[in-house]
Amino acid sequence: MSFKIFAGAVAVLLCSITFHAAEAPPAAPGVAEMVRAYNARNIGSPGWRRIFLELKNRGVVTRTFTILHLWRQKEGEIRSLVLLEKPVNLQGTNYLLVENALQPEKGMSLSLFLPAGKRRVLTIKPSRFDEGLLGSDFSYSDLQWMIPVPERNLRLIGTSRMLGRTVWVIDGRPADQESASWSRVRYYIARDPLILLGADYHRAGEEKPAKRLRIEVIKQINGTWTPVRMLMSLARNRSSTLELKEVGFGTARYAEDLFNLDNLPAYGDRLRAGQPVVELAPGVRP
């Protein structure tokens, strides 16, 4: 399995978000159990959230995006629909991600719809999943819900403290060092509640991380802990921030074919026409 998938795995953001505090594992499990428990958490499916993505260069905000993210876990698969609402000229651009929930290490598939030009649904090659999402410092891999690292390549290296909580520090190394973007990712997973609070991405031969994720704010919403603000920072004073604006866990009722690849162009058209892609529940329009 390509580490490029594992790399961003991080599950960081969009994904690590949800699970109930009550699901925290016992005090000192093995690293494999920790990650298994993390991957098996309740992700609030079917769910939705609206996120604000801000790109900064040398402290100056250079671009902002508003993203609507819908997801559903069903029959061993997690399908995520990422719809770009703003900026207006990119409105209608959308992605469909499919993850294998039973075997996270198998990675994901990713399709992209670009509304301008030939209006094609394009498949993105797995080898490019570590490229920047919308030019940000978050990658496509960071959209994954789970940590897709083979258990044998994970190592618990100790504990630390973040956001006033004790975190397990876990090192993940790619199975295939040759093609991996990152030679090592260090995860910081809080024990209580079980939530990812940070990750460091290392390139081969570099001690200093090339990319660093930090969850700055977490919040319990309807009994579920979720990151509210996440910062991905790079060298040379570049950073991207994701901020949760609205969220709904397990409340949406999606049509069977909502996560169908063929529908992506239609979603693009609807968004560009200012129409909602889906009615979540009476009175709730994402």
Next chain:
Amino acid sequence: MIRLLKFSVRHPWWVLAITLAMVAAAAVCVPRIQLRLDARSLIPQGHPSMVEGDRAAERFEVRDVVVIALSADQGMYTPGNLGLLGDLSAELGTVDGIVPGSIASLATIPRLSVVEDVVDLQPLLDGAEEPGPEVARRVRLETEALGLDDGILASPDGRTVAIYAEVEPEADRAALGERVRSVVARYQRGGVAVHFSGTAMAQAVLGESAARDLVRLVPFVLAVVFTVLMLAFRHPVPALVSMAEVGVSLACTAGLLGLFGRSVFVTTLVLPVILIVIGVTDDVYALSRFFDEARKDPGRPVREVLVSSFSAIARPVTLTAATTITGFLSLGFTALEPQRILGFYGAVSVALSTLMTFSLVPALLVLLDPKPKPAQGSLTERAEGLIVRLLDGLQRISPRRVALGAAATVLVCLALTALRLRIEDNWIGNLPPSSSTVQGDRAINRLLAGTNTLDLMIDSGKPQGFLEPGAVAALGALEDALAASPDVGAVQGAFGDIARVNASLSGVDYREFREALRRRERSLSHAEIEQALLLIASSGDAPAAERLDPEARRARVTVFVRSANYSRMSSVLDLAGDTVRRQLQPGFSLTPFGDGWIGHQSIRLLVIGQIVSIGFAVVANLLLLLVLFRSLSTALVAIAPTVFSILFVFGVLAALGVPLGTASSMFAAIALGIGVDYSIHLVASFRAKLAPGRSRRESLMAATRETGPAILTSALAIVAGFSVLTMSEVPPNRLLGLLVCLSLAVCAAATLILVTTLFLVRDPGGEREG
């Protein structure tokens, strides 16, 4: 001066002790001197002409680069050669001093490929994949279809490919150059020629050459000057004393450079050589006088002879030092840092050297008490014979004819200078022609788009201005206009990137797509532009992502100029300015930056600086001469040989078509500073010899006979000393040495001929003093 002289003669050991203490203190500061090799260091930080360019360079993170070209007669699109390109690109990325992720080659730059609805942003060569015949064929087809064979990454004929690597600003260039060469050597194989170039490699070669020059030339110049002094005085003491004086002055100057944390540049590395030679000149006059007097009265105590002889030349030596200092200080009028450092610290060194002439030199002479040998057969005696013959010759030829000949030469030189003298410089011209970097640079300029780049920042004046279709189309017009110039090898810019992505998404050839855009048969919509930029931005740290700033307000266009020089850069800049004015809406602005701009500005500032500095030196010298001689006509006569010699050198350069460069231009200040010394000694002696009942003509002949030998000896020592620079590995320093030698030789000859002639023309009747 006289007080210092008397103190030194009375307390030689004290003088020696103080001098040694000064040298020890200076030695502590010397290690603080830093060597600057980068082009940007030529112009001071904050200089008005560079402020905007510096901001642009910082915004787009412009760094020095290493350029490596691989060339094979059978073409580079073979599995083996592409494998070599991939391996070398990967390995270079790990070299200490190279910015990780900055490697740009066909093996690393992301390109958008859409095959059967699968979008791929990976480089043409995937590092993990061993290229086979099919991959090689695909790489060739995609390179051509994407228009990447424009001479930047690959040549149109497919025989040459390039790798560009950015260099960490603080990386040691010499060590980096060594590491890069060693990596390349590991991968070198038969059938593939490897060429190096780029600013970082040039700096590495320049640093190595300059260091070797310093180690080689300083001992050599010492030996040459020592030999000349030995021949002149036929005694080792004057040579040793003079060398010691110059050594102390140099050590103290170096200490001051270190104390004030100043940097030295390749051109200022010749400062020791220049100062050794200049420092000796004062000593030649003083020691000549001392030995003359000692010879005349062998039994006289050394202290007495010293005070008498050194006092006699104190005034002219002080004045000649003042003119030399003025010559050096005139370099302070240029905006170029190497010239300013050379000017200021050269002046300091000359001042120190003059003080040492009246302190350390007499102190050492008291301690060593040399007994002069008879002048018979010495260089001085031979020079005297030459002067007598010269004066005879002048008497035979009409002085008026000589003056007319000189005037005609001046006019011809002026005309040649005005019409044909070129000022030119480029960093590759500063390197030893035999170096692999120079050879590589020539090859890369021949095989690819060129190694010299001029960067242009176009500011739309508002955030996201370059998301507007009109602005992007205008940017395309600018790229097209520049690419059409015969001086330009290729152009790289955001418009090309956007067009390339859209061509790929549309499944058409890049060049056809771009041509359709140019002909306005199709256009790019706002959404298409944003989409393309989104995809480009998704490719992370790829170089292509750095041609628009993160706000999409400013665009960077990089112009590859073939065998760049000042004229070519000027024509490209003019073209860019015109196109921006014609194509872009009001509110858009153009800011040139990068190495090409720095080189261009350096030359411009050099020209302005030269005019101001020569003007200042001439006027200042004239004022000093006016103060000394209290006669404008005498002052004008005294300065005439120096001005003549500089004009003569400019004329020779113009006639031969040799351009003047940053380093070689410094000859004028040196010639102005030293050359006028000859006239001062001659005219001072002439005026001293004017006496009642003696004709001016007789006084003039006597003065020429007296000072002529010292002038010739001093000129010989200086020319011999500066001729050592012609052995420098750095071509501009070679030219500088040659020009100083030529100008001072001409100046010495002109002093003896022209000054005498002008005085004779002014006073043909041989009027007697009342």
